Amino acid sequence: MRKANFISGLIKNLTIRFFNKLEPLNGLLQKKGYVIFKNKINISKCKSIDLNLISELVSIVINNHTIQKTIKDYICFPRLDQIRLLKSPRVKYTPQCEWHHDSVGHRIKIYIGLDEILNKNVYTEIVESSNFNSYFDYNITRLVLTEEEHLSKKIKCNIKLGDVFIFDTNMIHRGVYSKDEVRNVIELEFSSFFRGKIIPGKVGYKKNRERNLLDKRELTEKLILDKRSRDFLKHCFFF
Numbered sequence: 001m002r003k004a005n006f007i008s009g010l011i012k013n014l015t016i017r018f019f020n021k022l023e024p025l026n027g028l029l030q031k032k033g034y035v036i037f038k039n040k041i042n043i044s045k046c047k048s049i050d051l052n053l054i055s056e057l058v059s060i061v062i063n064n065h066t067i068q069k070t071i072k073d074y075i076c077f078p079r080l081d082q083i084r085l086l087k088s089p090r091v092k093y094t095p096q097c098e099w100h101h102d103s104v105g106h107r108i109k110i111y112i113g114l115d116e117i118l119n120k121n122v123y124t125e126i127v128e129s130s131n132f133n134s135y136f137d138y139n140i141t142r143l144v145l146t147e148e149e150h151l152s153k154k155i156k157c158n159i160k161l162g163d164v165f166i167f168d169t170n171m172i173h174r175g176v177y178s179k180d181e182v183r184n185v186i187e188l189e190f191s192s193f194f195r196g197k198i199i200p201g202k203v204g205y206k207k208n209r210e211r212n213l214l215d216k217r218e219l220t221e222k223l224i225l226d227k228r229s230r231d232f233l234k235h236c237f238f239f
């Protein structure tokens, strides 16, 4: 418990410094489709990722008013769909490794890194500024890049403990995995209350997206949120 407090204290200081520098977070997200906060402090000797550490990391992100405002400005009636632990598969290939969008319109995913060591072989790759591409058929999600997209800047988003990666899954992205290594993240997912009502995408309805969900009741008890953040989450229909 002491160890978790110490580590998240470091991350908290660092994250607040990042966020203060990035007031126009929404502008960045609109323009590029993603934002990444790299944790420059070397946090070592974190032996176990327990619910205490996870709750503290989630609290830091949810308590951030810039992030709250960004989500509210970006998503029409945002809803927090789920918080889960995501472990990348130990494979070289899955359909997620092909360029795709998630077929559910604008949806924000926030990954909070949990690995002490930066794993260079497992990452999310994105086509910068592809978040406002419109897709006429949301049932066809796997894409062959257009010539323009081939020329667009590709970003490899590696994250480790304390890094925060925010992106719109409407942008073109893919997962790069490894048979030998895994990437562990906390994933928070925000989409519009209207998702599924006006957009016929099916990716978001796959059964396997329910796996590794963090227990809502346990998590709620552990989260240390200020009133504004609690109201924000209530507004997001999660609690």
Ligand SMILES: [Fe+2]
Binding pocket: 096, 100, 101, 102, 169, 173
């Ligand atoms: Fe995806």
